[in-house]
Amino acid sequence: xxxxxxxxxxxxxxxxxxxxxLTVDDGDEVTFAVLDASDTLFAPPATAxxxxxxxxxxxxxxxGPIWVAGAEPGDTVEVEVLDxxxxxxxxxxxxxxxxLLADDFPEPHLHHWDLTGGKYADFQGLAxxxxxxxxxVVGVCPDTPEPLxxxxxxxxxxxxxxxxxxxxxxxxxxVQLPGARLSIGDSHAAQGDGEVCGCAxxxxxxxxxxxxxxxxxxxxxxxxxxxxxxxxGIDDAGYYATMGVGxxxxxxxxxxxxxxxxxxxxxxxxxxxxxYVLASVAADLKISEVVDxxxxxxxxYLPLSIMTG
Amino acid sequence: xxxxxxxxxxxxxxxxxxxxxLTVDDGDEVTFAVLDASDTLFAPPATAxxxxxxxxxxxxxxxGPIWVAGAEPGDTVEVEVLDxxxxxxxxxxxxxxxxLLADDFPEPHLHHWDLTGGKYADFQGLAxxxxxxxxxVVGVCPDTPEPLxxxxxxxxxxxxxxxxxxxxxxxxxxVQLPGARLSIGDSHAAQGDGEVCGCAxxxxxxxxxxxxxxxxxxxxxxxxxxxxxxxxGIDDAGYYATMGVGxxxxxxxxxxxxxxxxxxxxxxxxxxxxxYVLASVAADLKISEVVDxxxxxxxxYLPLSIMTG
Numbered sequence: 001x002x003x004x005x006x007x008x009x010x011x012x013x014x015x016x017x018x019x020x021x022l023t024v025d026d027g028d029e030v031t032f033a034v035l036d037a038s039d040t041l042f043a044p045p046a047t048a049x050x051x052x053x054x055x056x057x058x059x060x061x062x063x064g065p066i067w068v069a070g071a072e073p074g075d076t077v078e079v080e081v082l083d084x085x086x087x088x089x090x091x092x093x094x095x096x097x098x099x100l101l102a103d104d105f106p107e108p109h110l111h112h113w114d115l116t117g118g119k120y121a122d123f124q125g126l127a128x129x130x131x132x133x134x135x136x137v138v139g140v141c142p143d144t145p146e147p148l149x150x151x152x153x154x155x156x157x158x159x160x161x162x163x164x165x166x167x168x169x170x171x172x173x174x175v176q177l178p179g180a181r182l183s184i185g186d187s188h189a190a191q192g193d194g195e196v197c198g199c200a201x202x203x204x205x206x207x208x209x210x211x212x213x214x215x216x217x218x219x220x221x222x223x224x225x226x227x228x229x230x231x232x233g234i235d236d237a238g239y240y241a242t243m244g245v246g247x248x249x250x251x252x253x254x255x256x257x258x259x260x261x262x263x264x265x266x267x268x269x270x271x272x273x274x275x276y277v278l279a280s281v282a283a284d285l286k287i288s289e290v291v292d293x294x295x296x297x298x299x300x301y302l303p304l305s306i307m308t309g
Numbered sequence: 310x311x312x313x314x315x316x317x318x319x320x321x322x323x324x325x326x327x328x329x330x331l332t333v334d335d336g337d338e339v340t341f342a343v344l345d346a347s348d349t350l351f352a353p354p355a356t357a358x359x360x361x362x363x364x365x366x367x368x369x370x371x372x373g374p375i376w377v378a379g380a381e382p383g384d385t386v387e388v389e390v391l392d393x394x395x396x397x398x399x400x401x402x403x404x405x406x407x408x409l410l411a412d413d414f415p416e417p418h419l420h421h422w423d424l425t426g427g428k429y430a431d432f433q434g435l436a437x438x439x440x441x442x443x444x445x446v447v448g449v450c451p452d453t454p455e456p457l458x459x460x461x462x463x464x465x466x467x468x469x470x471x472x473x474x475x476x477x478x479x480x481x482x483x484v485q486l487p488g489a490r491l492s493i494g495d496s497h498a499a500q501g502d503g504e505v506c507g508c509a510x511x512x513x514x515x516x517x518x519x520x521x522x523x524x525x526x527x528x529x530x531x532x533x534x535x536x537x538x539x540x541x542g543i544d545d546a547g548y549y550a551t552m553g554v555g556x557x558x559x560x561x562x563x564x565x566x567x568x569x570x571x572x573x574x575x576x577x578x579x580x581x582x583x584x585y586v587l588a589s590v591a592a593d594l595k596i597s598e599v600v601d602x603x604x605x606x607x608x609x610y611l612p613l614s615i616m617t618g
């Protein structure tokens with residue numbers, strides 16, 4: 001087993017033509033210096049006014065690609081997360097046209113977080129969001145004739161924004177091309193299931209992983225194994241959940257989040273856009289039922305332990 | 310505060326014309342004898358062959374309606390679950406044309422569970438499903454000119470099949486008609502988020518609740534407060550999660566469940582229809598991200614502590 005370090009350069013597209021930054025063998029460990037998704041454009045002293053005119057081409061800097069020796073289509077690459085240390089600053093933005101409630105929140109908004117200490121991010125004295133860092137983007141390179149943007153995830157993984165890919169978890173990715181060409185990025189200090197406003201607590205991070213190769217294990221899409229409870233230290237005080245009910249899961253998810261934003265306003269005095277940001281970094285979307293035709297139920301679950309106001 | 314008991318008769322439609330079974334005041338407690346959703350038709354010795362020809366009109370027997378004195382449209386009725394004791398038998402059916410994967414599983418199937426002891430339900434020696442009883446149906450009567458079937462939930466609650474409405478939880482329902490006319494039914498001994506095959510561990514139960522009336526608290530849909538962690542005693546060993554990735558949440562949910570069924574087959578030797586049943590009673594659907602257009606991620610999470618085989 002060999003330990004490697006990768007610090008750059010970043011790439012910003014899924015493109016089989018990228019030269020590998022590194023070649024690893026089954027069992028090797030790699031430490032990455034991961035940039036935040038804005039490549040520091042949204043770090044202090046950036047403002048909401050500034051993000052209306054930023055350069056989208058600088059988004060989603062990825063570290064990699066890592067060539068996994070012997071990996072072929074039809075195999076699976078396993079990424080075990082050994083350690084993640086986020087930086088001491090983070091941001092959450094509401095970007096016009098982006099996010100679950102893009103129609104409700106058309107104006108740009110930018111929230112800065114102080115992550116000093118590495119345990120919690122205070123939110124206006126009203127909430128304390130426990131930090132649970134992970135990478136939003138972990139993917140093998142898709143077999144694409146044209147370079148692809150990083151925003152949409154796919155069966156190859158990529159920008160899956162799954163908050164459970166934290167320390168101790170093992171993510172399984174179906175290899176699409178020889179060498180797998182693994183890249184990671186979009187480090188998050190905390191996020192709720194759904195990432196409803198479109199952003200987590202976006203922060204740079206140092207990320208250590210172990211890479212394993214499973215020959216002839218064919219998956220249709222990513223799979224994940226977690227080492228323990230998903231919300232330890234977060235769910236102790238229970239949840240307040242709002243529900244969306246109706247014949248479309250997306251509309252039900254929107255209704256649930258709107259109701260949670262309303263609840264945060266009435267109960268804690270949080271402004272709507274701030275509640276949207278807080279829901280994105282701390283509340284979880286789940287499907288309660290998807291069988292009682294024609295109406296489904298989606299819940300937005302706020303962990304009560306985080307509320308301090 | 311008064312304690313009441315309601316044992317019947319059952320009603321099977323949402324219908325404002327139903328005479329109240331009972332009138333309660335704010336703060337009263339009521340104990341219900343809740344029938345299973347099949348009104349014992351699927352209890353032993355029922356077989357899969359038998360359920361192909363059952364009488365749908367006997368489904369979803371509800372206890373109630375309870376008239377809440379002083380409740381008016383624009384108010385909220387709170388249902389606090391004080392205690393639930395399930396019976397010692399349960400069933401899970403795959404009904405043709407019903408369930409998330411109705412196209413994959415067109416044949417009727419019926420699984421019987423032994424709930425004796427009240428802690429766990431053994432599944433073929435391969436899994437041990439912890440019992441966490443709740444009522445799938447808790448609703449106030451909708452304002453409807455025609456009687457409505459119980460299957461679809463609505464903003465009035467009803468068949469929301471939310472597994473977190475267990476002991477200690479408080480469900481908030483928006484009153485639609487004078488008196489609220491609360492009914493409950495469809496008791497479940499265990500269920501995963503999504504209830505993917507269309508059934509939980511369906512079992513009769515004795516259910517005790519406290520009813521509170523919140524005047525002038527107007528909700529758009531049900532809301533819920535839980536007393537603590539959602540999966541205590543279930544999530545200790547972590548999860549194995551399969552993902553569906555794509556532009557439609559429903560299709561992504563189907564793909565995630567199909568991958569979990571495949572995983573249960575490969576890893577534990579579970580037959581597909583049995584894996585579908587196990588997923589329905591024990592695995593959870595959640596939305597990892599719903600913002601990275603055009604592709605969303607839905608996960609099907611299997612708690613590893615339940616697997617014993």
